Amino acid sequence: DTGVSQNPRHKITKRGQNVTFRCDPISEHNRLYWYRQTLGQGPEFLTYFQNEAQLEKSRLLSDRFSAERPKGSFSTLEIQRTEQGDSAMYLCASSVTGKNNEQFFGPGTRLTVL
Amino acid sequence: AQSVTQLDSQVPVFEEAPVELRCNYSSSVSVYLFWYVQYPNQGLQLLLKYLSGSTLVESINGFEAEFNKSQTSFHLRKPSVHISDTAEYFCAVSYGGATNKLIFGTGTLLAVQP
Numbered sequence: 001d002t003g004v005s006q007n008p009r010h011k012i013t014k015r016g017q018n019v020t021f022r023c024d025p026i027s028e029h030n031r032l033y034w035y036r037q038t039l040g041q042g043p044e045f046l047t048y049f050q051n052e053a054q055l056e057k058s059r060l061l062s063d064r065f066s067a068e069r070p071k072g073s074f075s076t077l078e079i080q081r082t083e084q085g086d087s088a089m090y091l092c093a094s095s096v097t098g099k100n101n102e103q104f105f106g107p108g109t110r111l112t113v114l
Numbered sequence: 115a116q117s118v119t120q121l122d123s124q125v126p127v128f129e130e131a132p133v134e135l136r137c138n139y140s141s142s143v144s145v146y147l148f149w150y151v152q153y154p155n156q157g158l159q160l161l162l163k164y165l166s167g168s169t170l171v172e173s174i175n176g177f178e179a180e181f182n183k184s185q186t187s188f189h190l191r192k193p194s195v196h197i198s199d200t201a202e203y204f205c206a207v208s209y210g211g212a213t214n215k216l217i218f219g220t221g222t223l224l225a226v227q228p
Contacts, residue, residue, distance in 0.1 A: 004157075031214075033213075033215065033216075035216075035218075040123075040220070040221075041220055041221070042118075042120075042204050042206075042218030042219050042220050042221050043158070043204070043216070043218045044218070045215045045216065045217070048213040048215055055212060055213060056212070056213045056215070091157070091158070093158075093216075095214070101146055101165075101208055101214040102160060102163065103160075103216060104160075105150075105157045105158040105159075106157055107156065107157040108157055
């Protein structure tokens with residue numbers, strides 16, 4: 001069990017550029033979550049995958065955001081035409097069905113949009 | 115709307131003193147309650163959880179929390195804090211459902227002073 005990993009750890013981009021983040025969940029974890037954490041706030045739910053199916057998306061996930069989880073393993077979160085308001089820490093978590101909903105979090109990707 | 119309230123954004127306390135971090139959630143028939151800790155530049159780590167059964171739950175490092183259904187609270191306590199407990203603490207709730215997504219409070223910074 002190597003834990004949840006996220007890459008990159010930091011990303012600085014200019015407004016209008018596209019960025020993509022990757023999350024590798026704990027092996028055998030079928031549930032995967034993306035959260036966003038802004039300064040001084042708690043994490044906010046963005047989207048949820050069960051295996052490869054995206055089953056829920058928050059209203060926070062505008063049309064510029066898209067997430068995928070091909071083959072039910074790693075997941076990517078893409079933000080198109082980034083805005084300064086997208087600056088935040090993007091957290092990924094994974095869990096396994098039937099294990100009391102304990103979600104294990106990755107270290108996050110900190111996005112700064114200039 | 116489902117929500118979690120952490121009224122104290124920061125709690126300063128001297129080393130070896132007791133501490134209580136408050137958490138209240140919006141009422142629901144059934145909830146799962148969690149406390150996560152975030153040390154500087156690290157990801158979220160699960161501290162303790164309430165799923166069912168005994169209303170008093172404990173962590174391995176001396177923290178405890180009590181589920182109070184009538185007060186809709188899940189306050190975190192420790193009888194004697196250490197410098198190493200300095201961190202951001204997040205209360206989170208899951209209302210179950212298909213996703214078991216977490217709803218977080220805004221966090222409380224526990225600042226332990228020598």
